[in-house]
Amino acid sequence: MPNEFAKSPLGVYIEHCKKGELAYQVTEDGKPVFFPRAAAPVTGGKLEWRVSKGLGTVHATTVVHGAKDQKPWNVALVDLDEGFRMMSRVEDIDPMQVKIGMRVKVRMTAGDEKQPPYPVFTAVEGSR
Amino acid sequence: MSRKRGSVAVVGAAESDLGLVAPEMSPTDLMAQATLRALDDCGLKLSDIDAVFASHSQSRMGVLQLCEYLRIKPRYYDSTIVGGSSFMAHLAHAQTAIENGDAEVAVIAYGSTQRSVTRAAASSREFLYYESPYRPFLPSSAYALAASRHMHEFGTTREHLAEVAVAARKWALMNPVAWEKEPLTIEQVLNARMVSYPFTVRDCCLVTDGGGAIIITSAARAKSLKKKAAYVLGVGESIGHATISNMPDLTVTAAAESGRQAFKMAGLKPSDVRMLSLYDAFTITPILFLEDLGFCPKGEGGRFVANGAIAPGGKLAVNTSGGGLSYCHPGMYGLLVLIEAVRQVRGDCGQRQVKDCNVSLAHGNGGVLSSECTVILGSESTL
Numbered sequence: 001m002p003n004e005f006a007k008s009p010l011g012v013y014i015e016h017c018k019k020g021e022l023a024y025q026v027t028e029d030g031k032p033v034f035f036p037r038a039a040a041p042v043t044g045g046k047l048e049w050r051v052s053k054g055l056g057t058v059h060a061t062t063v064v065h066g067a068k069d070q071k072p073w074n075v076a077l078v079d080l081d082e083g084f085r086m087m088s089r090v091e092d093i094d095p096m097q098v099k100i101g102m103r104v105k106v107r108m109t110a111g112d113e114k115q116p117p118y119p120v121f122t123a124v125e126g127s128r
Numbered sequence: 129m130s131r132k133r134g135s136v137a138v139v140g141a142a143e144s145d146l147g148l149v150a151p152e153m154s155p156t157d158l159m160a161q162a163t164l165r166a167l168d169d170c171g172l173k174l175s176d177i178d179a180v181f182a183s184h185s186q187s188r189m190g191v192l193q194l195c196e197y198l199r200i201k202p203r204y205y206d207s208t209i210v211g212g213s214s215f216m217a218h219l220a221h222a223q224t225a226i227e228n229g230d231a232e233v234a235v236i237a238y239g240s241t242q243r244s245v246t247r248a249a250a251s252s253r254e255f256l257y258y259e260s261p262y263r264p265f266l267p268s269s270a271y272a273l274a275a276s277r278h279m280h281e282f283g284t285t286r287e288h289l290a291e292v293a294v295a296a297r298k299w300a301l302m303n304p305v306a307w308e309k310e311p312l313t314i315e316q317v318l319n320a321r322m323v324s325y326p327f328t329v330r331d332c333c334l335v336t337d338g339g340g341a342i343i344i345t346s347a348a349r350a351k352s353l354k355k356k357a358a359y360v361l362g363v364g365e366s367i368g369h370a371t372i373s374n375m376p377d378l379t380v381t382a383a384a385e386s387g388r389q390a391f392k393m394a395g396l397k398p399s400d401v402r403m404l405s406l407y408d409a410f411t412i413t414p415i416l417f418l419e420d421l422g423f424c425p426k427g428e429g430g431r432f433v434a435n436g437a438i439a440p441g442g443k444l445a446v447n448t449s450g451g452g453l454s455y456c457h458p459g460m461y462g463l464l465v466l467i468e469a470v471r472q473v474r475g476d477c478g479q480r481q482v483k484d485c486n487v488s489l490a491h492g493n494g495g496v497l498s499s500e501c502t503v504i505l506g507s508e509s510t511l
Contacts, residue, residue, distance in 0.1 A: 010257055035257075035258045035373075059277070059378075060273040060274070060276045060277045060280075060378055061273070061276050062264075062269050062272035062273050062324045062325050062326075063322075063325040064263060064264060064265045064269055064323075064324050065265075065321070066263075066265070072322075072325075073263065075262050075263070075264045075269050075273070075324075076273075077273055077372070077373060085373060085374075086258065087258060087259045087264065087371075087372070087373045088262055089262045089263075096325070100280045115261060118261045120262075
């Protein structure tokens with residue numbers, strides 16, 4: 001019998017990222033699921049892929065202070081409008097100015113050999 | 129719930145060497161040292177041990193290493209690893225094993241040399257595809273995200289967080305084996321090096337070596353031993369999530385469930401507890417646990433700890449050892465959380481002893497507010 005999965009959940013997610021898309025999954029009764037999985041939580045049922053519109057709201061935020069020669073950076077939990085939450089980073093503003101409740105939109109990083117493109121966020125104009 | 133209130137007791141408790149241990153000491157050296165000290169504390173022998181509980185981050189097979197080292201052939205063993213609350217889980221599992229007749233004398237042991245070998249070497253960081261690219265400084269940033277929600281929803285301030293660190297330091301100054309030896313002020317906490325906002329380095333637990341062991345046996349056997357025992361009145365275990373992105377509500381931990389279980393089994397309420405040992409990995413954690421365990425309403429934890437309320441002389445004795453913030457934090461610190469609660473019930477705490485401490489509560493936290501386990505201990509008078 002052949003293996004069930006030709007592509008892993010993460011592999012599909014990365015393919016979408018490479019196309020500039022933030023992908024997530026939904027259960028058979030339409031509930032959003034993130035992170036990508038091989039089967040639905042709770043029910044064990046099947047999952048379908050969807051592409052997010054990429055709009056969301058900052059749910060929680062911190063500013064990480066690394067080595068002395070590094071500028072501090074933001075790490076946030078973002079609630080996407082489709083109803084799932086993910087960790088990300090809000091860029092292009094002072095990380096201390098990232099506020100809970102701020103509206104944000106997704107932007108895909110360029111990626112390189114080590115790290116495939118991944119979604120970050122920027123503030124939606126006028127949301128501050 | 130099969131476990132019965134007071135069916136087993138912690139009869140021996142001991143720390144290993146702490147702080148910065150001798151060069152080349154191994155986690156197993158520390159586990160063995162603490163095991164022998166804990167046996168000496170209760171007057172039992174190595175050959176009495178028939179159940180072994182051990183897990184640590186520097187080896188995948190802590191039980192095998194401790195059993196090989198001390199030549200123990202356990203009838204029962206368990207190396208459940210759910211982070212810093214593992215040892216409260218071990219205690220609950222030991223109680224079940226002893227009640228079922230699968231074991232008679234259990235040891236729970238832990239050791240870490242994370243200060244000596246560096247934290248990176250002691251606890252290799254897992255790559256989490258959906259988190260690691262954003263470079264959170266884990267676990268600190270996960271707890272910082274939870275703190276940001278608590279501040280946003282309930283008006284908790286950085287000064288409230290700093291109160292927790294200052295109280296811990298005041299207790300630590302009464303503990304001769306505590307790592308920190310100098311006083312600490314709110315201003316010093318606020319102005320220390322920022323790690324992951326809102327936490328400065330003084331909001332974060334220490335990175336030390338250390339370990340410990342406790343010996344558990346049936347209540348009947350406990351009464352025949354040379355020293356007073358700490359009877360297990362209630363236990364509760366609850367698992368929430370693995371990653372902070374998947375925590376259902378950042379301001380409510382699984383301690384609400386583990387605490388409910390433990391209080392129900394003990395037939396007690398928060399006002400019966402004379403001393404709390406709450407896992408203080410970061411200054412936000414005792415605030416969350418005071419709320420979730422029912423010592424104050426949800427959202428009031430910051431205001432509850434203000435004005436030295438959990439410091440010596442305050443309204444509630446919390447983390448009398450000085451806690452993970454000022455006494456010792458060797459990675460998975462939960463066993464030392466338990467040991468202080470055992471000692472308070474046995475009246476072993478000297479200068480920092482809480483008066484008439486017939487009931488204490490030890491709460492363990494693992495991962496990123498992920499696994500919560502609560503143990504309520506009582507003196508013989510509470511049976």
